[in-house]
Amino acid sequence: MAIDIGGTKIAGALVHPDGTMTATTRRPTPPSRDADTVMAAVTEVIADLSGSPLWPSAVRCGIGSAGPVDSSRGTVSPVNIGAWREFPVLDRITEELAARGAAVPAVLAGDGVAMTAAEHWLGAARGHANALCMVVSTGVGGGLILNNQLHPGPTGNAGHIGHITVAFDGDPCVCGSRGCVESIASGTAIAGWARARGWTPAEPGGDATAAGVAAAAEAGDAVALAAFDRAGRALAAAIAATATLVETDIAVIGGGVAASGETLFAPIRGHLADYATLSFVQGLKVVPASLGTHAGLIGAAAAATMLLPQAGTPTATA
Template sequence: MTLTPAGPLFAAVDIGGTKIAGALVDGAGRLRHRRQLPTPARAAGTDVLAVVHQVLDHLAATADWPAVKALGIGSAGPVDLVGGTVSPVNIPGWRDFPLVAEAAAHPAVAARALPVRLAGDGVAMAAAEHWRGAARGAADALCLVVSTGVGAGLVLDGAVRPGRSGNAGHLGHITVELDGEPCPCGSRGCLEGIASGTAIARRALAAGWRPDGADRSARAVAAAAAGGDPVALAAFDRAAQALAAGIAATATLVDLGRVVVGGGVAEAGDVLFAPLARHLDRYAALPYVRGLDVRRAELGTDAGLIGAAALCR
């Protein structure tokens, strides 16, 4: 059913290492009043919270705010659904940070006693793609966000499964390189340390890639790779290999058939997906995981917000 602007709405906030976004989302998954600000990722936790409150201030000032029924938050993780806290690896000022309580205490949220729902950003993305995107109709799927970090969520038996703590499917922090580099999470050789946009750019620069201008991001590496730069191509090939190993391991473990890949790194297109398909042919070797249905996410940068709203439906 298509809802009018006067119908029920959900407030949604998407928190990542690069940006904090918010919007009001209707029952058809359409966004209104979107607001996005940079994440002060290296600042104190109170400064990060202040940006979340600025986004909520913007939403609460709109004429549609009285129709909001709940607030959904998708955050970089790990998260703790039991305690309502978050400890994003890429936001060091937030460790066991009581995000649910702090969001509920925002004056506009508290005044209406809105329920607050929390999920990891990968779970939120999975909820969005299963509701409105590339995982629609799939009984079992793995949905990945490959961006500043690497997050993921699982759809099993037709429903998003966040797990006991809310971190099920947290693919970015499984070990894919036994003697790999230390990870800020405390482990070693994590997938995120090889396949994230940050890792791709770092690897390319260390191997001698030099950008034409000042942009040293994974996007610039992708552009160079598309132009045939061998160092940039090698950085993406290594990321794709790590992703393939993680995807194949997950598919082998839970017997799923569809994989959806989104996030800023996925915007590189064939620069990422062509080597990913090649490496999956090698790693997804057992008969029941061969031929995985790998799709590009359909909801782009809106996925986190749509998924945060989906948590409230």
């Protein structure tokens, strides 16, 4: 069983050992300040899954959630789900599963960790024993594969590359630090930096988000190109620092900003040569993620398989 909880939708699926999905379902995330109202949408997703004839065959449950998460306590406080602060989502879902005859082990992972598990199992990081996977979107998150094992850390937040400082005298970040990758390379930061330097969409009322900046960069707009070059440099510095620390050999990047393609990847690769200079990181590769919108559910299932292998089906790296 896989459950993917985000700010706009809550999705579920039954995921087979080869990564195919059945009984896929979703509900919009309620715009409610009441925690139980949001949980009710999760319960509806579980109810849909329990109606599948394959429900009794499930052996574990993976829960991927927007963060922050604390997997050691089973709690979440998603920035974009205001009703949930220190919400005990793991216990609540485990109780709901048991009530529907599925007393299976369950695990909670942040969405960056889930994406990492997915890309290592079936995506662009497959075959790499040591990998950094990232989501570059409204925020910047990520996760680590070390020695073919998912490495979420004690609270599930290891690999959170978005809050590595790459500019020690940079702008304040929403996390309270300064000069973080997210404050430079997130979609919000890219668009904000460009607008502050006079960039506007070519047409009145046009797209003023990072996607609009990307389109302008593709058309040759100097400010838009500089915004993506700046973001690429920040990402390159953080990727190189991570690789130097733990010897990853590939960085996989997904998320909405990564959809801009070479507009983002070209400056990352260009700047990487300035930061990945030691012999053991000079071969570091940066590639796009390959699983797209399926990464959340596949990743929740993969994280459960990697972190709860005792349930007796093939591991995610098989």
